[in-house]
Amino acid sequence: MPTYIQSEPKKKATYFVEPDIYAVEVVKAVEKQSQAGNPMIKLDCQILLGEDETGPIVWDHLVFVPKASWKIDQFLQSTGEAVVEGQEKNIEADDLVGRKGVALIGEEEGAENPEHRFNSLERWIFGDEKKRWIESKKTAKHVKAKGNAYAPQPKDQDDIPF
Numbered sequence: 001m002p003t004y005i006q007s008e009p010k011k012k013a014t015y016f017v018e019p020d021i022y023a024v025e026v027v028k029a030v031e032k033q034s035q036a037g038n039p040m041i042k043l044d045c046q047i048l049l050g051e052d053e054t055g056p057i058v059w060d061h062l063v064f065v066p067k068a069s070w071k072i073d074q075f076l077q078s079t080g081e082a083v084v085e086g087q088e089k090n091i092e093a094d095d096l097v098g099r100k101g102v103a104l105i106g107e108e109e110g111a112e113n114p115e116h117r118f119n120s121l122e123r124w125i126f127g128d129e130k131k132r133w134i135e136s137k138k139t140a141k142h143v144k145a146k147g148n149a150y151a152p153q154p155k156d157q158d159d160i161p162f
Contacts, residue, residue: 017055023048025100029093039064058121077126
């Protein structure tokens with residue numbers, strides 16, 4: 001009979017998130033060729049939900065052709081690297097693993113079942129848009145109830161009859 005060592009139970013798995021802007025982390029990067037035969041890096045990006053909770057993995061492809069350089073620039077800027085116009089840059093897939101950025105996550109319908117929804121990485125968020133998103137996360141306030149609205153409340157001590 002086969003045996004194994006049990007791991008720590010995981011929280012509820014999240015396989016779909018509502019389309020919005022999320023932090024993501026590159027968990028895998030593989031050098032490949034595009035369908036047209038161009039050099040490409042396929043990125044597996046884990047959606048980060050906070051407090052050690054993660055969402056689904058979404059994919060992106062960085063294709064190394066002049067007409068797609070804008071997308072590589074946006075990825076690099078989103079993950080904290082400066083982009084200098086006209087500078088030649090060598091990128092290794094292994095160096096991208098562990099990078100964290102911010103991305104707009106969208107959704108697609110399933111090919112076999114249109115009611116089944118999948119997340120997709122729509123675009124990388126960088127520059128001022130990224131700064132505003134980070135600031136909104138820092139200033140977001142969570143309101144906690146101070147009491148139960150249905151619990152008996154203390155009676156007012158004034159003389160008004162209503």
